[in-house]
Amino acid sequence: MGIFGKKKPPAEARAPQPRGPSTPTAALSIIGSGMTVHGDLDANGVVKIEGTVDGSVRAAAQVLVAKGGSVRGDVDTTEAVVGGTVSGAIHARDRVEIQSGASVHGDITTRRILVAEGGTLNGMIRMDEAAVQDDERAGEARGQARPHDADPAGAQRSSAPVVHIAVPPRNPTQPS
Numbered sequence: 001m002g003i004f005g006k007k008k009p010p011a012e013a014r015a016p017q018p019r020g021p022s023t024p025t026a027a028l029s030i031i032g033s034g035m036t037v038h039g040d041l042d043a044n045g046v047v048k049i050e051g052t053v054d055g056s057v058r059a060a061a062q063v064l065v066a067k068g069g070s071v072r073g074d075v076d077t078t079e080a081v082v083g084g085t086v087s088g089a090i091h092a093r094d095r096v097e098i099q100s101g102a103s104v105h106g107d108i109t110t111r112r113i114l115v116a117e118g119g120t121l122n123g124m125i126r127m128d129e130a131a132v133q134d135d136e137r138a139g140e141a142r143g144q145a146r147p148h149d150a151d152p153a154g155a156q157r158s159s160a161p162v163v164h165i166a167v168p169p170r171n172p173t174q175p176s
Contacts, residue, residue: 026061033068040073047077049084056088067101074106082119089123093132 026045035051100118
């Protein structure tokens with residue numbers, strides 16, 4: 001008998017309750033350490049790269065490049081977290097995180113970015129809303145991840161500054 005005198009139906013008779021959003025959970029695809037993929041990847045969920053991908057990576061939700069992992073191609077996703085190496089452009093509709101010890105050699109287009117101390121970035125960063133929307137439209141028109149040399153604004157950035165960020169790790173023995 002329940003707390004208020006009503007009897008609960010047996011567990012098998014109760015309808016399962018949805019958890020979280022009504023859309024299905026995004027799948028996780030893993031490129032394991034020691035594995036090399038030659039070609040482009042396209043996933044609806046999350047892609048975690050512990051090995052090497054020689055090609056573009058597109059994931060609807062997130063691309064995680066683990067420490068020791070590498071991508072030699074462009075990344076197109078909602079959120080990118082880089083702990084290894086990316087040699088190519090990153091287009092992330094929401095956020096890019098470059099962790100300590102990670103390196104990115106290519107342009108980044110995103111709304112938000114975090115470069116941790118010890119992370120390296122060599123490329124141009126575009127963060128304004130118009131740039132993100134331009135890249136989204138260009139990607140939709142091509143139906144694929146955007147190539148790192150494509151410029152939706154029409155190659156007018158030849159005189160644009162290039163950002164080189166290298167934040168060395170902090171030595172704990174030295175005062176700040």
